[in-house]
Amino acid sequence: MEHTFSEEIMKACDIRGIYPQELDERDAYHIGRAFGTIMAREGRTTCALGYDGRESSPQLADKLSRGLCDSGIKVFLLGVLPSPAVYIAVQVLAVDAGVVVTASHNPAEYNGVKFLLSDRLFHGDSIQELGKISKExxxxxxxxxxxxxxxDFTDTYIDYLIGFLDITQEKKLKIVWDPGNGAVAAVIHQLTQQIPGEHVLICSELDSRFPNHHPDPSLPENLSLLRKTVLETRADFGVAFDGDGDRIGVVSASGRILQGDQLLVLFAREHLSQFPGDTIMSEVKASTFFYEEIVRAGGKPLMWKVGHTNQKEKMVKEGISLAGETSGHIFFAENFGFDDGLFAAIKLINRYVKSGMSLEEEVAQFPHLYDSGEIRLELPREQRAYLVADIIENLHANNRDVVTLDGVRVSCADGFWMLRGSNTQPHVTIRCEGRSKEGFDICMEDLQRHIAHANIDMDAVTVYREKPSSGG
Known part of the structure; x- marks a missing residue:
């Protein structure tokens, strides 16, 4: 009963593709059958299974669970939940593995599958092994x-999150919550009812069409409704989540958007006040502000690869307690090292209920930097790999100082630029930053020269491009 998956859906961190052209119910069955085979070979017998609110998710989850059962695996079907809830279920229920049917922040026409084992991550070569088993x-x-x-695991997950809430003073916050009609909508009403303060909920009903905005809080255009609501309601801040709830976006009282690396700085300051000298990890897209600020706060910054599985794996290997990415994945060791947007929101509430300074006051002290935001170039897989390789070769030929642990990052003028192929979507991600407008322009021109050298027409393939703005 051989089955071959499309190469396009076998990603570095998970499986993800357009439904039903690239990923359908037959694929889901064989994903379950192959993952169940890997589990069985290791003596694993139980698996928690959840799914997001996409229209195709219930039927994909049904077929995947049948594949698992046909491999001898007992499946605990949790229904619609954020991905982090399934991660926590693996620990709380003491099962051997977890699977989530989700395409995270991808557009509505996508779906996919995320995996984890009770004692280790499942990605990279493991996903390729899954494909090999199915093909054979x-x-x-x-x-x-x-x-x-x-x-029904919802109550247990809510209780778990509330267990980390630490509100010991009378100060109450006014918060706007935006689940983006994604999986967080399945739990947000119940969660906010248990948090003191005033809560304004928008886009808070499950809707697989994502009618209000795309569920990716790393893009400013997707936070415009949140910003508008924060300003109109005079809230202390607003929080948004991606399609499966493992990432967080934050907007301050003035409507200022915090990137994930800026949010990580806030958490790191508090962490390093208790654990001076600790290592705080981010990734190749992170601002120079992050790396410099961790040193100023008494910590050791570490740059690593993009990708939630890469970050989690490095945390375990190096014994790191706190890490995060510009996209809004924040990893706390006290949360089993998982990335959970709602957990991060609880930690943010704790910080500003107890702090003498508001979020707005703290971020107002961040340095003024010129930042492109993410520029995304939609390219075929082969062209993405060629572009990165050509740029690295050209930089080395010119004796430039280059970081190549994940794509390419290079210092330029008073800033940097970087470029890497996305793990989850068919594009190259670019970020450019400078301390001055002149420095930013020099970095951007340097970047464009190297892209042109590889015969790529940047303007012709740009799918998203944010104008330079202040912020770390």
Whole structure:
């Protein structure tokens, strides 16, 4: 019973593709069958399974669970939940693995699958092994079939999050919450009812069409409704989440958008006040402000690869307690190292209920930098790889100081520029930053020269480009 998956859907951190052209119910069954085979070979017998609010998710989850059962795996079906809730379920329920049917922040026509094992991550070579097992049809033959057990995990997940809430003073915050009609909408009403203060909810109903805006809080255009509501309601701040709830976006009282690396600086300041000298990790897209600020706060900054699985794996290997990405993934060791937008929101509430300074006052002290935001160039896979390789070769030929641990990052004038292929979408991600307008322009011109050298017409393929703005 061999089955071959489209190469386009086998990503570095998960499986993801357009439904049903690239990923359909037949694929889902064989994903479950192959993952269940890997589990069975390791003596694993139980798996938690959840899914997001996309229209195709229930039927994909059904077929995937059948594949798991046909490999002898007992499935605890949790229904619609944010991905981090499934991660927590693996720990709380003491099951052997977890699977989430989700395409995270991808557009509505996509869907996919994320995996984890109880004692390690599942990505990279493991996903390729899953594809190999399916292609060969080398599935395990169980002594008996597994079963599906329906389980409501929502209350347990909410109780888990509230257990980290630390409001000991009378000060109450006014917060705007924007789940973006994604999976967080399944739990946001119940969660906010248990948090003191005033809460304004927008885009808070599950809707697979994402009618209000795309569920990717790393793009400013997707935070415009949140900014508008924060300003209109005079809230202390607003928080937004991506399609499966593992990322957070934050808007201050004045409507200022915080990038993930800026938010990480806030958490790092508090962490380093308790644990001076600790390592705080981010990634190749992070601002120079992040790396310099961690040193000023008494910590050791570490640059690593983009990708939630890459970051989590490095945290375990290096014993790191706090890490984060510009996209809004924030990893706390006290949360099993998982990235959970709602957990990050709880930590943010704790910080500003107890702080003598508002979020607005603290971010107002951030340095004024010129930042392109993310520029995304939509290119075929082969062209993405060629572009990065050509730029690295050209930079080395000119004896430039280059970081190549994930794509390419190069210092230029009073800033930097970087370029890397996305792990989850068909584009190259670019970021350019300078301390001055002149320095920013020099960096951007340097970047454009190197892209032109590879015969790529940048303007012709740009799918999103943010104008330079202040911020770290």
């Amino acid at each position: 049809g080398s599935y395990s033959i169980p002594m008996s079939l597994g079963e599906v057990v329906d389980m």
